Amino acid sequence: MLERKRLKGRTQVTFVLPADSPDGPVSVVGDFNDWNPAVHPLQVRGDGMRAATVVLPARSVHSFRYLGTGDHWFDDDRADGHDGSNSRVNT
Structure with missing residues (x-):
């Protein structure tokens, strides 16, 4: 899941996953x-979800994926789109 907060000329994007799915550490990786x-x-944050926040330029498009334990790469089903091999986020 993606959460967004508009800032002056930028967008704060928070990438959010459940705390227990998938098991083990997860990172968000992208361009x-x-x-x-x-x-x-x-x-892990207070609501029991896991999250990482990135500040990106406003009105831009970025590719990303998640990387879990055991070199497990996966996409975000709720992303703004997919380009074939990656999830996409629009700011």
Whole structure:
């Protein structure tokens, strides 16, 4: 799930997954962090969900995926779109 907050000239995007699905650590990786899983690991928040927040330029489109334990790559079913191999987020 994607949550957005508009900022002046930018958009804060929060990538959200349930705390227990999938098991183990998960990172959001994409063109905004050079596909580096160490940059945006999802952290458990107060509502029991896991999340990572990224600030992106307004009116832009970015590719991303999630990377879980055991090199398990997966997409976000609620993303703004898909380009064949990646999820897409529109700011």
